[in-house]
Amino acid sequence: MSSLVPRKPYTDDELRKLYPDGLELQLVQILMRHGERTPVSARFQNTGLRPFWPYCASVRQLKSAVLGHGGERGDAPFDMLEWKRRLETFGSNDEPIIATGPRGQRDDVCDMGSLTDTGRQSTYRLGMRLRQLYVDRLSFLPPTTSSTDFIYLRSTPVPRALESMQQTFSALYPPSAQEPGEDGKFPVPTILTRAPGDETLFPNDNNCRRFAALSRAFAQRAADRWNATEEMEYLNLLYAKWMPLEARIAVDSRPRLSGIMDTINSTSAHGPETKLPQEFYDQKAKAIIEKISVEEWFAGYKESQEYRLLGIGGLMGDIVGRMVTSAEHTAAARCPSFFKQQGQDSSSIKFGLSGCHDTTLAAVLASVDAFNTEAWPPFTSHIAIEMFRKSGTTSAAHERKRSWWNTLVPTGSTSSSSIGRKPTPELTPDEKAKIAGYYVRLRYNDEPVTIPGCKTPGNHLEGDESFCTLAAFKAIVDKFTPTNWRQQCRVTSHPPINPSAEPDWAGR
Template identity: 70%
Template sequence: MTSLVPRAPYTDAELRQLYPDGLELQLVQVLMRHGERTPVSARFQNAGLQPWWPYCSSARQMRAAVLASTSTTADHAFDTLEWKRRVETFGDNDEPVVARGLGGQLDDVCDMGSLTDLGRQSTYKLGLRLRQHYVDRLGFLPPTISSADFLYLRSTPVPRALESLHQTFSALYPPSAREAGPDGKFPAPTILTRVPGDETLYPNDGNCRRFAALSRAFAQRAADRWNKTPDMEYLQKVYGKWMPPDTKVAVDSRPRLSGIMDTVNATLAHGPETKLPREFYDDKAQAIMEAISVEEWFAGYKESREYRMLGMGGLLGDIVGRMVGSVEQQTGRDGAHTLLKPTGQEDHSGRIRFGLSGCHDTTLAGVLASLGAYDTGRWPPFTSHLAIELFRESKIPAPLQEPAKGGWWASVFGAAGAPANIGRRPTTELTAGEKSKLDGYYVRIRYNDEPVTVPACRLPGNHLEADESFCTLAAFKSVVDKFTPTNWKQQCRMNRDRPALPTGEPEWAGH
């Protein structure tokens, strides 16, 4: 419910079962929740909880790139400005004061929702586990690199997600595993980000009006279902005395029930100086909060195709597009074109082999729920991750590394008269020849190192023999196609006069 306790490394026998003979890894895409953080807003100060937490030693070691010259030439010279951050807040009579930790600390003080030192440690350890798995055990990734061009690195614009990505990459490929170039430096890795209006790496209710309406409707449904139940009465007994005057614990109270859970989880993860009174950690109360919050936030993905499309459809469409691009040799649609990197360099730099995206709990649960594979009923702990792995049958040749005829531009955008790439085209519109390109490829998802299964992949012919967690790429793509948006921004503005909740039978995910 709070910090992730990683499972033990796979035994040799487990590894052989997870990566059977006859299949070879071709592409891995990892979505990772950021590490431990402070609460996103100050709550329960009346219970003695300090609003400002002194767990961010990185605030003493901030660095910024500053222009070192007024030259107007293209080759600007930059220096590094080292600085430390302190947080200013309201004091008496609204006079500004510097925020202090419980022990009076001025430095190391975290902002709201900041990645803490513990969060940096846990995401670094995730990088170590990824390195052990994909480099040391499987040999899928090279032990040392001269560039990061074979990696697709992306983060949401939220600082804790980007910083978690930094930590994980630093352990996946530490300085000792990075070879310097001719200039004596390792080439800076490219990390992709988007402006908030384009972001699909989390459920973007702030920039998608229709999705905001849908999420409000499902949240209200949860409130109507749960607010007057014995379970909520129990939560009132546990937390009621700490609520604001004339406020009862409810799904839609202030703070919301999910906000109470957020603060409880954040305090559970950290030290005794930022703990709440003992009753906040009542096991029964935590289980009730978690079950209700999971329904409030994620039931929409399971029951509504439109919810899936606007919330996670763009992200999953991108993920499937990169997998199909990896299969369609020389299209560049595996993500290399996004980085503007040509194919045909050294074996591990031409094609994208590994993706790592810094994101959030709502991303991971949203993806799983959209695929009908979110069956735990548990909120994703800090530093949870999804590994979406693409396999090919060994009899299929590995992707070529030579540039396509016509050069890189043609390899990315297609030569004149060549058919368009099939990654984003619905399976129902593909020709028999195009569908055949997907034969012999499989997709497997591991959530916190445990395989999960998409319902449609259990059907005969949709999975590897004797293992339903290995979904055929064709079947997996067919599931995602059904809720991949064709124009996300436009579809975010549509259907405003339609009911937000499904009026008939639920449109179940994963089929």
């Protein structure tokens, strides 16, 4: 299954069990994989599969900000330049030609790794489901709004992740739910991104050398373990005839096994004009490929604390920090002049939406020992990280408002009053009391996830192990939260990387 088939909406009985009386939903953070896309590189053209696909109608309707009349003086307002994009590629003699689709289409042609029309539809439908749950049924979010200050929007620098998040947000709060602000217009939402070297919203092996070395070591172990197995032989019987230069399929072949999976999943999600031969969709083969790829890419999170720390620890630390800050409600302003310039009003953050990737979702779950599946995360998968407040819990959150920038996007050294990234063993009794009475629950594709470390008595809500106490969840994540991610990525003095020959991996 490459595309997510959403479960049916919760029944009233299911909803009452999932959101029991006595717990008040306070903060929701959504991590979402982008929607369906084209392959990240062209493969298996010898099967007749065209390298370029005509599934991106959005490229006919692009807009860019350009200086308007008087721009040479530097004081002109911006205009919008409307344009459409066509792709240029190499011809048979290296001459430039226009890239075309299977039937010679020149327009709507996608680049490699692009969000397709199908991907836009599936992420828009995700936004509709989120609205139905959090607005219509739970009344957690307001049905209409004149401001997005209570929503934290974030994306990786990868266009398909940004576009998917935008599609989901546009369904969560469509134009019909947008009210004009003081100036008569709906305020422009703020979307946060990072420079590639600072990105922790996905495992960043391109900018973290130590993590890249760890990844290679676990990938090599997977290759050593699987390349000569009956499972790999089965894959070769099906696909080897399509491999370049009569190469055998292997974890580390060219293309890699995970790259073959990429093309299979991308073609499976789209129309008949861009399909591989039927044998590529053999269900036994698909299960084998995903099982091996899951081990190659994600076993490290369960087996190595350093792998967790460098691969996903920064993001998990951010997520916990937001929940703790929401619970303790301390002022976390780092740069008051910046906040003043942004003109953000004082209102509590309630909802976060981050556009990310399959490797993000699996890493988050595996890092807390809760990715107990051999299936690769389908397109448009998501994790909902929900924080609840036990009714009657004293909370400063109800005593004063705060700017969402101050609480969710601290920009400098940690405030002395904030305990978001302070290791649990160092918390004072008063600091521990500030996060008492709060619970955390993860739902992966609308199914609750139980974290093994939360099963211990006292670490969960009585009667439901899927509700982890915030204190216990923080203690779990603290163990692999980096103190200086960029510096720890540059470390070269660590012992050599030598994963055990037999993985401690539930996916076996």
